[in-house]
Amino acid sequence: MRATLRWARSDLRAHRVEALFAVLASAGVIASLLLSGALLSYAVNPWQRVFNQSQGAHIWLHARGDVDPAAFASLASLDEVAAISGPFRTTDATLVTPGARARVVLRAAGAQPPRVARPLITSGRWLAAGTSDEIVLESTLARVLWAEPGETIALPGPGGATRTLRIVGVADSAEPRYRPDQDPGAAWVLPATLEGAATAPAGQRIGLRLKDPDDTDYLVQRSVTLLGADRVDQVTKWQQAKADTGGDDRLLGQMFAAFGVAALFAAAVAASGAVRSRVRGQLRDIAVLKAVGFTPGQVIRGFLVQHLGFAVLGAALATAATVTLGRRIPGRIGEAVRLWPEMPGHRTILVGLPAAAVLLIAAATGLAAWRAGRVPPVPVARAALPTAAPLTAFGRRALGLHVSPALVLGWRSAFSGRRQALVSVTRLGLPVALMTVALVGWSTLDQFRDDPARMGRAAALTVRAEPSAPGDGADREHVLTGVPGVQDAFPGVESAALVPGQTGTITLRGLGTLEHPYPHTLAEGRAPTGPDEAVAGQGLLDLLGVPVGEWVRMTVEGRPQILHIVGRSIEPDDGGRIVSTSLDTLKDSAPALRPAFHALVLKPGADPGRVAAAVSAATGEATEVRRTPTPADRLDTPRGIIAALIAVLALIALVELFTLISAGVRDRVRDLLALRAIGLTPRQIGGVVVTAAVLTSLASALLGTAVGAVVGRWLVDMEARADGIGAGIAHQPSPLLLTALIATAAVTGAVAALPPAVRTARRRLVDSAGETF
Secondary structure (H helix, E strand, C coil): CHHHHHHHHHHHHHCHHHHHHHHHHHHHHHHHHHHHHHHHHHHHCHHHHHHHHHCCCCEEEEEECCCCHHHHHHHHCCCCEEEEEEEEEEEEEEEEECCEEEEEEEEECCCCCCCCCCCEEEEECCCCCCCCCEEEEEHHHHHHCCCCCCCEEEEECHHHCEEEEEEEEEEECCCCCCECCCECEEEEECHHHHHHHCCCCCEEEEEEEECCHHHHHHHHHHHHHHHCHHHEEEEEEHHHHHHHHHHHHHHHHHHHHHHHHHHHHHHHHHHHHHHHHHHHHCHHHHHHHHHCCCCHHHHHHHHHHHHHHHHHHHHHHHHHHHHHHHHHCCCHHHHHHHHHHHCCCHHHHHHHHHHHHHHHHHHHHHHHHHHHHCCCCCHHHHHCCCCCCCCCHHHHHHHHCCCCHHHHHHHHHHHCCHHHHHHHHHHHHHHHHHHHHHHHHHHHHHHHHHCHHHHCCCCCEEEEECCCCCCCHHHHHHHHHCCCCEEEEEEEEEEEEECCCCCCEEEEEEEECCCCECCCCEEEECCCCCCCEEEECHHHHHHHCCCCCCEEEEEECCEEEEEEEEEEECCCCHHHCEEEECHHHHHHHCCCCCCCEEEEEECCCCCHHHHHHHHHHHHCCCEEEEECCCHHHHCHHHHHHHHHHHHHHHHHHHHHHHHHHHHHHHHHHHHHHHHHHCCCCHHHHHHHHHHHHHHHHHHHHHHHHHHHHHHHHHHHHHHHHHHCCCCCCCCCCCHHHHHHHHHHHHHHHHHHHHHHHHHHHCCCHHHHHHCCC
16 A cells, blocks of 8 residues: 555656646536536525525514504514514505506615615615605516616505605515515505505514524414414415415426536546546556556556545535635625525535535546556557558548648548547537537527517516406407507406316416417417317326317316317416417306406517506506516526536536547657658648647537537426426527537637647657657
8 A cells, every 4th residue: 555655646746737637627627516506506596595685584473553562572582583673664555657556565664774684675775864755666566567766656645645756776575475466565665655655554564583494383373472363464474485486496496407417427527538538648657567566456546546636635625615715706606605505405515516526536537547457567569559540541532632631630630540539529529518408498598588479478468457447348459459569469368267186276268269369379289269179288288187189178167168179388377287268268158258358469679668658558547557477587597507507518628628639649649750750840740639629629519519409409398398388498599609609619629739739749759769658
């Protein structure tokens, strides 16, 4: 063992640059994967992120306005309570903007945000002291109201008077989000503003931040007992808010987790390639060790000690750098690292990911070390073997046609051995394929924003009229289609339906008419054109276990409804458990049925906000215009994660490229010097090296983009099918983008090959006698 350690130490002194590159490469890849893990936790746990940043409250108590303040003070003294937020005086109100209105709970706050359950300002600022017309809106409420900082909003007050408030900020909160017709939104105003806006009895709201979240149920009972059950109107627990938000990014989380595992596998392949290359570069040293008495076991242990030391040192450096310096990175990545320690699964990723990388490198090192142990101590016999295949007839013909020798010999150098060339192209093509898969995910997300009609979002706006609004459906449809920017208006209804044998409910929609059908986004089958025909989402088909073409029976408000499923539509809502038919079909079983809303399809390029204001002006105050929710509202963070994954994969590809180039130059340096001896110039020698690297990079990029495009489409569609949206949403990157990726790979190969090409071109002919075998 002592001899093994002495050889390992002397080998490190002799190959310091290679050892430093191995450590830095391992550290760079593992650090990139750790940063991606932090960003992934940041993205797929939106509620936890906001809760941690805002020091959120685990329990919110909604009490009557006459509760004694001393009772609230007693809550702060409970042993299980870490801090309290409030109490805040509240009142119910309605906020109105052109084209939209929403129920809210106005909350009186000070000129400084509270320390606990602090609203996180995402745009604008907080309330300023001494003002009486400012308001801060919760972010989901602001989206529904089409409101931004700097705009004004109407607040109906006592006696029918209407006040105008100026929106100064939009904030995220860890409380339950606004849901139309279900949960009111949250807005913050100064106490003086609240006094003049009270149209309902005032209430009070207090938040409790607990030392242990597991004590939530116990603290709810104890708090209600202290305040009095008759004085507490409602209790909101943190689990409710988390459940309201936590499921939005499940599909993205699964996709990014798959990308992370694939990136880790690509990193292991790159590390194993680097280890094998280093073993091949030390064949002479290994043969000498065998000749002086080293056993195969000692050689294997020597390589394992070295490369495991490199891997462990690289993992330690990567972990330390990520923890200490990652928080200083500007932008979303630094913020993600700062919040990471309080996110679920932090320790598992921080410890498990470097450990997994080290284990994979150890496995690759073990295989390479085993091969090193089998190296025979006969250097002369190995040196006599040819290092490359002879020039083919096609190559000789190309030289005869005065094709550049650098191009012909570079092609021979890159693809002389079919097995070795295939392995090299496959290894380098793996990270390129994964980058293409990530680009497929990016392009698919962009489709939700750029072309929502292809993603099941043909209608951008929904107009709902009050029951007392004048005019019938035909008149309202005529008015709506006359608004600038509106291409078409489709009457519709929506209701819950029960399927026989199922305890849950599905959503039944009636959209358009037989004469004027709604433009469903179809992935399979055809659109409904006749009575009793319908299209269904993937989630509904999976729930019932039926294919397209079957008849299904359901119960709607106590009456049976039988529909013929003629197509599968893309349905991003309700897990795809939606069936859509024409309004005429539903009227056959319910003649008194009237449209509950109108779905508006806008003209290309029309701004939904301006169209909503125009619709509100044209239809009067008796209508409410809502924007159709779309996943595009929360795509910024997923794009950042995809960009980070692409950067990680690019680093892995760069490490692999350097390994392939150095191994290729080392294995063929004697051939290159021999070519120089027969008349090739140093520039042509360097051209052979660069050409071989460019051709290998080009072949890898072509293979990687082709495989990645196919795999990416399959992966996105498979995840969409599992989520209920249904296959058919995957969108390939543009040909221009894929061409740019291939060109970048080729240029990178050329640039990476320049230094070894220059060194090889400057070698002296007498150096060939001392080359390794």
